[in-house]
Amino acid sequence: MEPILEVRNLSISFTQYGRGTRQVLLPVIRDLSLAVAPGQVVAVVGSSGSGKSLLAHGILGILPYNSHMAGEISFLGQPLTPRRAAAVRGKEIVLVPQGVTYLDPLMKVGPQLRKGRRDQSARTASRAVLERYGLGADTEERYPFELSGGMARRVLIATAAAETPRLVIVDEPTPGLDARAARRVLGHFRELADGGAGVLLITHDLELALTIAHRVAVFYAGETVEEADAADFAAGRLRHPYTRALWDALPQNGFIPISGAQPGPGEVGEGCPFASRCPKGRPECMGPVAYRELDGGLVRCLYPEGGEQP
Amino acid sequence: MKHRLLFTGKKLIRMALLLLGVSLVAFLLMSASPLDPLKTNVGQAALGSMSQEQIAKLEDYWGVNDPPVERYLGWLGDFVRGDMGTSLLYRQPVSQVIGQRLQNSLWLMAFAWVISGVLGLTLGVIAGANRGKLADKLIRGYCWLISSTPAFWLALVLLVVFSVWLGLFPIGLSVPIGADAADVTLTDRLYHAFLPALTLSITGVANIAMHTREKMADIMDRDYVLFARARGESTRSIVLRHGLRNVALPAITLQFASISEIFGGSVLVEQVFSYPGLGQAAVNAGLGSDLPLLLGITVVSAAIVFLGNLMADLLYGVVDPRIRRGAART
Ligand code: SF4
Numbered sequence: 001m002e003p004i005l006e007v008r009n010l011s012i013s014f015t016q017y018g019r020g021t022r023q024v025l026l027p028v029i030r031d032l033s034l035a036v037a038p039g040q041v042v043a044v045v046g047s048s049g050s051g052k053s054l055l056a057h058g059i060l061g062i063l064p065y066n067s068h069m070a071g072e073i074s075f076l077g078q079p080l081t082p083r084r085a086a087a088v089r090g091k092e093i094v095l096v097p098q099g100v101t102y103l104d105p106l107m108k109v110g111p112q113l114r115k116g117r118r119d120q121s122a123r124t125a126s127r128a129v130l131e132r133y134g135l136g137a138d139t140e141e142r143y144p145f146e147l148s149g150g151m152a153r154r155v156l157i158a159t160a161a162a163e164t165p166r167l168v169i170v171d172e173p174t175p176g177l178d179a180r181a182a183r184r185v186l187g188h189f190r191e192l193a194d195g196g197a198g199v200l201l202i203t204h205d206l207e208l209a210l211t212i213a214h215r216v217a218v219f220y221a222g223e224t225v226e227e228a229d230a231a232d233f234a235a236g237r238l239r240h241p242y243t244r245a246l247w248d249a250l251p252q253n254g255f256i257p258i259s260g261a262q263p264g265p266g267e268v269g270e271g272c273p274f275a276s277r278c279p280k281g282r283p284e285c286m287g288p289v290a291y292r293e294l295d296g297g298l299v300r301c302l303y304p305e306g307g308e309q310p
Numbered sequence: 311m312k313h314r315l316l317f318t319g320k321k322l323i324r325m326a327l328l329l330l331g332v333s334l335v336a337f338l339l340m341s342a343s344p345l346d347p348l349k350t351n352v353g354q355a356a357l358g359s360m361s362q363e364q365i366a367k368l369e370d371y372w373g374v375n376d377p378p379v380e381r382y383l384g385w386l387g388d389f390v391r392g393d394m395g396t397s398l399l400y401r402q403p404v405s406q407v408i409g410q411r412l413q414n415s416l417w418l419m420a421f422a423w424v425i426s427g428v429l430g431l432t433l434g435v436i437a438g439a440n441r442g443k444l445a446d447k448l449i450r451g452y453c454w455l456i457s458s459t460p461a462f463w464l465a466l467v468l469l470v471v472f473s474v475w476l477g478l479f480p481i482g483l484s485v486p487i488g489a490d491a492a493d494v495t496l497t498d499r500l501y502h503a504f505l506p507a508l509t510l511s512i513t514g515v516a517n518i519a520m521h522t523r524e525k526m527a528d529i530m531d532r533d534y535v536l537f538a539r540a541r542g543e544s545t546r547s548i549v550l551r552h553g554l555r556n557v558a559l560p561a562i563t564l565q566f567a568s569i570s571e572i573f574g575g576s577v578l579v580e581q582v583f584s585y586p587g588l589g590q591a592a593v594n595a596g597l598g599s600d601l602p603l604l605l606g607i608t609v610v611s612a613a614i615v616f617l618g619n620l621m622a623d624l625l626y627g628v629v630d631p632r633i634r635r636g637a638a639r640t
Contacts, residue, residue: 062539065442090542102537106555106631115541116551143631159541 002077003035004167004198005059010071011222012054012063013265025068028054028265030222032071033291033298036167036198041190043201043209043230045246046219047262052202056095056169059200061085076166090115094160096170096189100152103144109155110140113162129162130155133188150181157188168192170201174208186212206246210234218243221263221273224291227298239299239306241278272301314627321623325616329609333389334382336608340601341378371398385605395602399594404606407591412610415580415587417503419572422510426572427565429511430518435557437519438526439549449519456516461575465509465582472505479505481583506583510575517571518564525560529553559630566622570615 013027028051036042046052057063059073061082073080075093085093103112113126130139133154139147147155153173160168170189174182190212193199203209209216210230218226218240226240238244248256260277271286272278278285280303291300360368376384388395394404437449456464473481480502529535530553538548577589584590588607595604627633 057536057540060540062536086542089540095537095540097533097537097540101533104534104538104552104555106559107552115543116547143635145632146635 003037004076005034005036005200006072006074007035007055007059008033008072010055010058010069010073012051012058012067012069014064015066015068024266026265027222027268029058030268031291032219032222032224034200034217034224034227036200038166038196038198039193040215041193041199041201041213042215042217043203043213044217044219044224045203045206045209048204050219050262051222051265052204052219053171056171056200056202059085059169060089060093060095062089091163092165093167093169094163094165096156096160096168096173098172098175099156100144100147100149102156103152105144107143108140109142109144109147113140113155113159125162126158129158132161133158149176150185153177153181153185154188157185161188161192165192165197168197168199170199170203172203173201174203174205182208183211207250218246221268222265223273223300224298225274225300229296232297237295237306239294239297239304240274240301241280241305242274244305245277274301314624317627318620318624321620325613325620328616329612330386332612333386333605333609336605337378337382337385337601340596340599340604343596343599381601385602389605389609394606397595397600397603397606399598399600399603404602407603408588408606408610411586411588411591414585415576415589417499418507418510418580418585418587419569419576421503421507422514422572422576423565423569425507425511426514426518426568430515430564431522431557431561433515433519434522435526435549435553437523438528438557439530439545439553441527441530446523449523453516453520453523456513457520459513460578461509461513462578462582464512465506465579468505468509469582502585506576506579506585509579509582510572513575514568514572518568521564522557522561525557526553529556532556559626562622562625562629566618566625569618573611573615 010029010032011027012029013025016024016026032055034042034044044052044055054063054067058069059075059080061080063069075084075088078084080088089095103109109130110123110126113129114122126140127137130137135151135154135158139151139155144152168189173185173189177185186208189199189201193212201209201213206216210233213230216226216228216230216233217224218228220242226238226243228237228239228243232238233247238247242258245256245258248254249258258277263273263276269286270288272281272289275281275285282303284302289300289302291298294304295306385395394408396402397404397407400407433449433452437446440446469481472479530548535548535552538552543551573589576587577592579585580587580589581593588611591603592607592611594600595607
């Protein structure tokens with residue numbers, strides 16, 4: 001099946017002013033590739049603050065003006081140019097943002113859902129979509145500060161479901177929710193995928209991602225280092241040492257913490273960014289490392305688990 | 311509702327205390343003034359030709375020999391009873407002088423207030439929404455230029471250009487010279503108030519535009535604007551639907567806070583245009599040691615500024631749903 005979204009070698013960097021008037025180019029995403037098929041939930045998992053959200057903004061074409069994006073993004077088989085992104089965002093590609101701060105604090109929920117439309121059909125539609133997520137008609141009359149955390153999240157999902165999206169990009173859907181509410185919210189995304197949309201779930205929480213994702217792309221220091229089937233995790237078919245470390249750090253798998261810290265943007269040299277923390281690192285890892293297929297997944301490692309030396 | 315009444319009550323009590331403090335400071339400053347009321351008002355030469363008796367009478371009139379504490383308490387006692395005393399310079403009840411002057415000044419200030427508010431808000435929103443672009447640069451340039459220009463200097467320039475060179479507007483005063491009060495038309499008043507009001511507006515606009523721009527630029531960086539963009543809203547729709555709505559609250563504060571600046575500006579501007587407003591009377595009262603008038607003006611203007619701020623606070627409660635609904639529920 002043709003993928004809904006395909007991202008190849010995406011890089012996003014920011015121009016910043018260093019000392020004096022010297023401009024510094026800060027690469028936050030350096031090499032990110034992934035694909036989302038219809039009906040599929042693909043999770044991008046990486047630690048908090050690693051710049052994953054920029055992927056969402058890059059796809060939607062709403063990066064700040066001091067940023068540069070390179071690489072290829074195609075949507076429904078066609079290149080996603082800035083102009084095309086402007087035409088489809090909010091309609092065919094929708095974003096479900098992190099929390100209530102993404103709602104206008106001084107506008108009631110109803111008008112925000114309707115994006116300024118006042119006609120009867122818009123009203124009926126907004127009512128219906130709120131109902132779909134278990135929110136009563138009174139929700140429309142509420143201001144964002146009158147919503148609980150779980151309600152706010154469902155309102156945000158409703159903004160996405162109010163359209164007929166082909167691709168739903170979800171940015172950190174669960175922080176601040178208890179486990180039950182989080183599972184429920186994730187269930188809603190699975191429903192959207194079951195309806196035929198592609199769902200790109202950006203999160204730091206591997207465990208929750210695995211409860212609904214079909215595929216998982218692991219993001220480390222600006223790069224995707226592995227793409228695997230969700231089933232590979234439970235089966236122990238992991239490829240990259242960082243993925244292994246993430247998996248082992250989960251409570252049920254021994255809670256083994258990873259030592260060291262992720263290199264920040266601009267601190268990464270040419271070689272493997274994980275080298276400083278990798279138990280299997282060798283001198284060759286300081287050279288270029290390609291993203292290659294392995295065993296039904298993708299990996300960016302010279303000495304992956306279950307793979308022979310190249 | 312009860313909450314709001316309590317809030318207003320507290321504010322009013324605070325205002326009373328503030329006015330007391332302000333009047334006391336004004337009084338102390340006046341007492342410490344090195345100007346001798348007799349010399350400034352009667353004149354050195356005239357004093358020399360007067361008898362001791364006459365001088366004593368004058369000293370009595372200007373209150374030179376009364377102990378300061380007694381003078382202040384006397385004034386305060388009358389004031390609380392609603393009597394603001396009699397102006398020594400104008401020989402009219404202070405309330406009457408202030409009433410007249412305030413009427414003249416109100417024209418000026420109301421005009422400047424509305425113009426600087428509307429224009430300042432518009433320019434500020436445009437600049438903030440187009441941060442870094444040409445419109446922003448032009449508007450900011452204007453603001454910087456004007457804020458670094460003293461108001462009285464701007465007043466002089468306008469006066470020279472429009473009144474002296476072009477002869478379009480009168481050189482001064484609030485009504486035609488020698489006209490009967492009954493004959494003065496609204497057009498006359500507007501015509502005379504135009505240049506001073508323009509000066510006040512030009513400086514006021516810069517101030518409000520500058521602050522509004524900051525707020526607007528801040529709003530454009532907010533999550534909800536990013537999300538609106540992600541949902542396909544155009545910049546125009548974002549500015550009109552989300553920008554204006556969210557800039558309204560800080561704009562209210564700015565607008566009412568600007569009352570005090572316009573008040574301050576009017577003192578200088580009225581002086582340049584010899585416009586008989588409250589500001590000019592304040593200068594006269596200060597230089598002429600007219601204690602009752604000065605105290606009266608100080609208290610009245612402080613009260614106006616304070617009431618402006620109170621109004622802003624109350625409006626906040628009406629406009630901001632977080633306060634309106636939050637208060638309604640408790
Ligand atoms: S390339 Fe080398 S350093 Fe990098 S993850 Fe693989 S083994 Fe470790």
